[in-house]
Amino acid sequence: MEKDPVCGMQVNPASAAGKSEYQGKTYYFCNAGCKRKFDQNPQQYVDR
Numbered sequence: 001m002e003k004d005p006v007c008g009m010q011v012n013p014a015s016a017a018g019k020s021e022y023q024g025k026t027y028y029f030c031n032a033g034c035k036r037k038f039d040q041n042p043q044q045y046v047d048r
């Protein structure tokens, strides 16, 4: 399981609604809305 960085839900990569790559890491999302928020401002959701 991977953590959806936007809402904090645990997401199964095999059934994730979306994914994005940022700074060489892949992030998975529970729905398209979370992916859209992440894509708009990934820095806000990524642990530095």
Ligand SMILES: [Zn+2]
Residues within 6 Å of the ligand: 004, 006, 007, 008, 009, 029, 030, 031, 034
């Ligand atoms: Zn989510």
